[in-house]
Amino acid sequence: MLRALLVVSGHELRSRLRDGTALLIALVAPVALASLFGLALGGEDPPLRASIGIVDLDGGDFPTSVRREALATEELQDVLTLRDYADEEQAGAAVDDGEIGAAIVFPPGFSDSVGAGEGGEVTVLTSDSTPLAGVIANSMVDQISALVEARTLAVRASLDAGVPADEVRLFVEENGAAGPTLTLDADPMAGGKVDVAVHYASGMAVLFAYLVVATSTRSLLTDRQLGTLSRLRVAPVPQWTPVVGKGIVGFLLAMTSVCVTWASSVLFFGLSWGDPLAVLVLCGAHVLAATAITMLVASNARTDAQADGYNLGIAFVSGILGGSLVPLYNLPEFLQTLALFTPNGWTSTGLASLAAGGDLGSVVGPIGVVCLIAVVAGGLAALRFRKGLLG
Amino acid sequence: MTDALVCQDLTKRFGRHLAVDSISFTIERGEAYGLLGPNGAGKTTTISMLSGLLRPDAGSVHIAGHALTQDPRAAKARIGYVPQEIALYPELTGRENLRYFGRLYGLPRRTLQNRIAEVLDLVGLTDRADDKVGDYSGGMKRRINIGAALLHEPTLLVLDEPTVGVDPQSRNAILEGVDQLVAAGMSLLYTSHYMEEVERVCKRVGIIDKGRLVAEGTKRELVSRLGTSDRVELVLDGDITAAAEKLRAVDRVTEAVPTGTSSVRLLAEGSRHLLPSFIAAVEGVATITGVEITEPDLEAAFLHLTGSTLRD
Numbered sequence: 264m265l266r267a268l269l270v271v272s273g274h275e276l277r278s279r280l281r282d283g284t285a286l287l288i289a290l291v292a293p294v295a296l297a298s299l300f301g302l303a304l305g306g307e308d309p310p311l312r313a314s315i316g317i318v319d320l321d322g323g324d325f326p327t328s329v330r331r332e333a334l335a336t337e338e339l340q341d342v343l344t345l346r347d348y349a350d351e352e353q354a355g356a357a358v359d360d361g362e363i364g365a366a367i368v369f370p371p372g373f374s375d376s377v378g379a380g381e382g383g384e385v386t387v388l389t390s391d392s393t394p395l396a397g398v399i400a401n402s403m404v405d406q407i408s409a410l411v412e413a414r415t416l417a418v419r420a421s422l423d424a425g426v427p428a429d430e431v432r433l434f435v436e437e438n439g440a441a442g443p444t445l446t447l448d449a450d451p452m453a454g455g456k457v458d459v460a461v462h463y464a465s466g467m468a469v470l471f472a473y474l475v476v477a478t479s480t481r482s483l484l485t486d487r488q489l490g491t492l493s494r495l496r497v498a499p500v501p502q503w504t505p506v507v508g509k510g511i512v513g514f515l516l517a518m519t520s521v522c523v524t525w526a527s528s529v530l531f532f533g534l535s536w537g538d539p540l541a542v543l544v545l546c547g548a549h550v551l552a553a554t555a556i557t558m559l560v561a562s563n564a565r566t567d568a569q570a571d572g573y574n575l576g577i578a579f580v581s582g583i584l585g586g587s588l589v590p591l592y593n594l595p596e597f598l599q600t601l602a603l604f605t606p607n608g609w610t611s612t613g614l615a616s617l618a619a620g621g622d623l624g625s626v627v628g629p630i631g632v633v634c635l636i637a638v639v640a641g642g643l644a645a646l647r648f649r650k651g652l653l654g
Numbered sequence: 655m656t657d658a659l660v661c662q663d664l665t666k667r668f669g670r671h672l673a674v675d676s677i678s679f680t681i682e683r684g685e686a687y688g689l690l691g692p693n694g695a696g697k698t699t700t701i702s703m704l705s706g707l708l709r710p711d712a713g714s715v716h717i718a719g720h721a722l723t724q725d726p727r728a729a730k731a732r733i734g735y736v737p738q739e740i741a742l743y744p745e746l747t748g749r750e751n752l753r754y755f756g757r758l759y760g761l762p763r764r765t766l767q768n769r770i771a772e773v774l775d776l777v778g779l780t781d782r783a784d785d786k787v788g789d790y791s792g793g794m795k796r797r798i799n800i801g802a803a804l805l806h807e808p809t810l811l812v813l814d815e816p817t818v819g820v821d822p823q824s825r826n827a828i829l830e831g832v833d834q835l836v837a838a839g840m841s842l843l844y845t846s847h848y849m850e851e852v853e854r855v856c857k858r859v860g861i862i863d864k865g866r867l868v869a870e871g872t873k874r875e876l877v878s879r880l881g882t883s884d885r886v887e888l889v890l891d892g893d894i895t896a897a898a899e900k901l902r903a904v905d906r907v908t909e910a911v912p913t914g915t916s917s918v919r920l921l922a923e924g925s926r927h928l929l930p931s932f933i934a935a936v937e938g939v940a941t942i943t944g945v946e947i948t949e950p951d952l953e954a955a956f957l958h959l960t961g962s963t964l965r966d
Contacts, residue, residue, distance in 0.1 A: 270757045281745070490741030494802065497705045497735040498758040499727040 267500035271508030275479060279516060285478045289520040293471035294527045300463035302532075313396035314344040315403075316354040316366030316388070323374025329367075329407060343399065351386065358388045364396020365389045367404060379428075380418030459590070464528035465536055465614045466587035468546070469607055470578060471524070472517040473553040477574035479513030480557040484567040506648060510554050517550040537617030545613045545626050548633040552606040555641035562647030586611035606633045656719035658683050658810045658841030659704065664713035666699050673699045675865040676713070681810065686842040688856030690849070692960055696865040697845050698738070701814050704843070705735045718809040731759065734808030738815045740795045741802075744788030748779055748798045751787055752805060759806035769805045777801040777831060793824020800831065810841045817851060829854065849953045859952070863960040876955040883908055885948040885957065886920040888932060892940025894918055900935040904928065921958070 279285045319326040333343055346363055348354035354366035368386040376383040385407060387400050422428060483505060486492035495505045525542065528534045536542045557574060564570035582588050584598060585607020591599055602608030613629030659681040666674040674696045681687045691697045702708040704715055706722055706729070715722040720729040742751045749770060756766045774780045777797035787795060800816060813832070817825045832855055836842055846852050852859060853873055860870040869876055890897050898918045901910040906928065909921040922928055925947050933942055948954055 266760060267758060270754070274754050278743075278745075489743065490737050490739040491743060493707055493737050494735070494741050494755055495758065496707055497730055497733060498755070499731040499760070500758055 264501055264504075267498075267504045268508050268511070271495070271500075271504050272511050275482065275509050275512040276516075278482065279479060279512060282478070285475070285516075288471060288478065289475045289516050290523055293467045293520055293524040297464035297467045297524050297528050298531060300460060300467070313342065313365070313399045314346060314363040315396055315400050316346050316348045316357055316363040318348045318351055318354045318366060318368040320350070320371045321369040321373035322371075325374040325377060325407075326369040329369075329403070333403065351388070355388050358390050361390070365400035367400055377415060378418065380415050380422060382412070382415045460532060461528070461534050461536055461618045462586075462590055462611075462615065464524060464532075464534060465618075466582070466611065468521045468524035469549055469585075469610050469614075470582040470587040472521050472546070472550050473557070473578045473581075474574065475517040475520045476513040476550065476553045477557045477560070477570070477578070479509045479516065480554065480561045481564075481567045481570040481574065483509055483561045484564055484570050488566060503648075506558065510558060513557065514550055514554050517553060518547065521546045521550065535618065536614065537620065538622045541617050541621070541623040541626055542614070544623060545610060545617070545630055545633070548630045548637065549606055549610040552633045552637040552640065555637040555639075555644060556606070558644035559640045559647065562644045562651060581605035581607045584608065591615075606636050609633050609636075655683055656716070657681060658685065658718060659687075659843065660714075660716040661700075661704060662714050664700065664703055664715065665711050666696075666703060666708060667711050673865055674703070674710075677862070677865075677867045678713075679860050679867060679870060681841050681843060683809070683841055684836075684839040685858065686836045686844060686856045688852035688859040689843060689845045689862060690852060690859055690956060691845075691862035695862045695960075697862055698814065699865075700862065701812055701843070701845065705733055705812055706730050707735075731806065732809040734803035734806070734811040736800050736803045736811065736813045736816055738818060740787075740799050742787045742795065742799060745786060747784045747786055748774065748790070748801075749783040751798065752802055755802045756805040761806060766805070769807070773801040773804050776804065776834070778827060791824070793820045793827065796820050796824060796828055797831070800828065804835075808840075810843060811835065812843045814845050815847065816844075817846065817848065849956065853952055861956060861959050868959050869955075873952050876952060876959075877950045879955060879958070883921040883923050883950065884925040885950075885954045886922055886925045886932075887913075887944075887946040887948075888918045888920065888942055889944030889946075890916055890918060890936065890940040891943050892936070894940060897936040897940040900939065901932060904931050904935050 279289075317326065317330060319330075330345055333345060346357070348357060348366065351366075351368045354363070354368065357363045358366055366388040368388065370384065370386070373383045373385065385404055387404050389396070389400065483492065486495065486505065492505060496502065525536060525546075529536070556577065557570075560570050560573045560577070564573060579588075584594075584602050585591075585605035586594070586602060587607045591602055591608065591611060594602070602611075609629040609632045613626035613633075616625050616629075657680050659679075661680075662678045664674055664677045665672075677696070677700055679687070689697050689700065699708065703710045703713075704717075704722075706726060709723075715729070717729040718732045720732065722729040743754070746754070752770045752773060753766065756769060761769060770783075771780070774783050777800060779794060779798055779801070782790065782794065787798060790798065796816060800813070803811060816832070817828055820828065829851060832842070832844070836855065842855070844852060844855050858870065858872055859876060861868050861876070869879065888897075888901070894912045894916060898910045898912045901907055901918060901920060904922070906924060907920055907922045909919075911919050913919045920932075929945065932945075936942060
């Protein structure tokens, strides 16, 4: 049994290695595409920096406390540069010239107005060419607004409760001088960028794994067309030898393809797919399912060309549905439901979980479902082979 | 010593179509057996069951004493199967093809090397052994196709239409090779559309029609079933049904059947002397415009038994 399997697998492996197209699909295409996505979306994130202008026409405590709080932490000092401008016109010119990315204008009497419970408005100047600075300036203003609203409410409540206005003002000056406490979250897009790059690299690996397996399993049909399958079947070897032998080679080549894509994304772009053991097991389960599905296709197709058509369709439909090409969260809800019927959907979900720091235990579910798909597809393929190709 | 092949009551059904109906025959060691039958008669289905490619619905096959269903590996190790199509990898050389198929039979490396050299010599391709099979001529492909089935020195060689689509020179080379194998004592099961090939190669012939083995025997035995009757094809102008009726009444005519719209086929003894009687018999209903007489041979026996020519 083992001898025959080795003979058939060895022959299949040599045939695949001689076939330049197969090597292209197995090694070059996924690495090239993963690299393109890595270059476009991954790698070292540029340091986040923004210069924001402050126009303090108020002269009160509020703008001072905003300036002080904005530069209070080391994290914010690394990110933010504040520059003072005399008026809105100067600040607008500086924004237009690209000298600063955005500016916040505090109008005259702003602090007094807030202290009196009358609220107040600040103006934000932004530029299309520096959206990041605009985001930060608006974020600061949002927090200022929240604080202003809270203070306005508190002052009004105190006045309505009969507290004398002078006492309220004094209270605000003593307790509100610290002004707002500003916090800036880490750039929300930075993490997204790393995740997307990992997503596309692993997505390409998963997508091409199917196509790589398909080149081996479709060769069963090529053998049938050549008549060489008959020779294999009349030889004194177990009847499943051709199917198993080609399946093993397809599985190994697809795993090689996945590992090469994985390694290239780690080495060239510093990406991390997460716990290596879990990634290997999950990808192994995925390739097993791909092997079973391509066997099912081979057991039903009449010619290798027909199998190629089916496999290409299945690869791209399940690739798109399963999030190998487009992240699942970008798909409409009903397509996200359909993704659950594809191995790609479960594998992508598992890989995303691992990239986010999950371990083997966190992907037991996806691995189980993908293995179940492999068992069902493999079982159906076996039944079909018994009636058809090996009948 | 056990027979090379014993098959008994071999039956195969595809859906409602009974492709092979209880076929039984035996091939002795060293015997060349021809299987003849019109297209769709069940030859390929029979050969597929004998070679282990198809599971019979009923019946048994023994190769050199080994039951194909109970002990398939031992039985298959004793069959050499030459499929009708060229079953080789065109991108591999002749030697690489032989090495691959030889390894499937578990031949040790050294033995395999020697056998490859011997087989290449037998099929006359030693000097082209390292060329890709895809670059071979049709005849060369046919020869290496046979060679791939000989590597493990099978007890029974099954040849399914081995000369289809080859030029006369290559066909002759193939038949000479087969003659050598027979002379060396190899048992052979041979199917062909070419009656003369079967007559040349095989001592015994089985005739299959509509899934049944309708006759079996040596060429002499099969031809003798026709008696000494000639086969006569009369081309007529007129009412051929009435003409056939009148011809049946002629002395020493045993059969007269209208074929097509303008001819009647007869079986008659000493037909060359009966032509005046034929002309007289059809007078008034038809006119004879052509005559073809075939003396008893395997083709005539085949026609008599199956009602059609081999290449119909």
